[in-house]
Amino acid sequence: MGHSYQAVQWNPNKKRYDALLLVSVVLYLGVFLGVGFVWFPEATAETLLLRALGTAGFLALHVILCIGPLARLDRRWLPLLYNRRHLGVTMATLGLLHGGLALLQFHGFGDVSAFESLFTSNPRWGSLAQFPFQPLGAAALVILVLMAATSHDFWLANLTAPVWKALHMLVYVAYGLLVMHVALGALQVESSPIPLVLLGVGILTVGGLQVLAARKDRQVDGEIGVSPGSDTGWIDVCAIGEIEDGRARLVLASGERIAIFRDGDRYSALSAVCQHQNGPLGEGRIVDGLAVCPWHGFQYRPKCGRSPEPFQEVVPTFPLKIVEERLWLDPTPLPLGDESGSTSGGGIRA
């Protein structure tokens, strides 16, 4: 990036999403409490609030885990992906309120501290029906808070890739912990099968979408047609007219995807991994002469791979040539910022 950090970079879309998010949460909690009071008149207000907050947070986590794969399967989901961060912070807040309320209600008035009580008051670790499910929720909560606390762009830029990978894997750990928190907790005292069915639907939806998205990624890679030994020497990519104007053709070479963008009769090859969060730059389009990453809109000049001023991002470029109306790619990256790889339609360059 190349500008000073603010708390939130507001734009009209973000405000609209946040307003929608807030209304949804308030509506959900309101409906849950209202219906709860009518259907379960014996339940206390604290219990209903605890359940409303817990299920709201768990539901939000499902939405979060589904948005990523949905956006990979269908681009129309992308706007949701951009706002996932605020959804994540909202979810962590709901989890904190739910956990805090439980801590206060079940552990706040004993002889030992509430935190100690949380881990020691129920020692039946060997029992399935009476397993201490609350520490599972607490462990998940630690992960969710850690992720919310590190969601500002500053952390994106300054935590290294291995740390990011670890954080991303931890969401799934948190999800697993919460499934057990619910299955070993609330479901054990529940006589109606509806919550169990809902949990099953949730797990299948999250899991199914992940599998579908992974399969689509493999399909995209498969269509690229990887020729063996393609890490050195020129690769015959396609005929020059075959790439749609403003879009890219992907080639897998030197261990990663390379995007060959067409802008009118000019062709340029860029490493297809966005420098922001490793987004699929090759699935982006040319807008106003710049290749735009579909995930968060980072822009790159196709010729040299550099982001326009004041931004500092740069992705490697590769030599291209046109021989007898066919595009050829050399998979050895050029020095950063080198424009010499780009080529234009009519002429033949070697």
Add this chain to the structure above:
Amino acid sequence: MTVPQAILGALSVYLALGVLFAIPFVLVGAGRLDPDARQGTWGFRVLIFPGATLLWPLLAKRWAMGARVPTERTPHKEALRRSERAER
């Protein structure tokens, strides 16, 4: 002291040190790691405070090493590094 007490005590110490670290970090350290943070707003500094409290050992190490914004390592950038080395 019981085992849970010891664990909770260690966690408290970790978080207390984190808070102590986070104060100079959001004021000065963040700007050392990332020039964009030097002119950051107060809202920005408040928002990164919890993260700095939780991840303080990592950040303390980067700050002490004089580390700058890391660039993503991709196979293409690795290939570039290798070929630049070969040229030299």
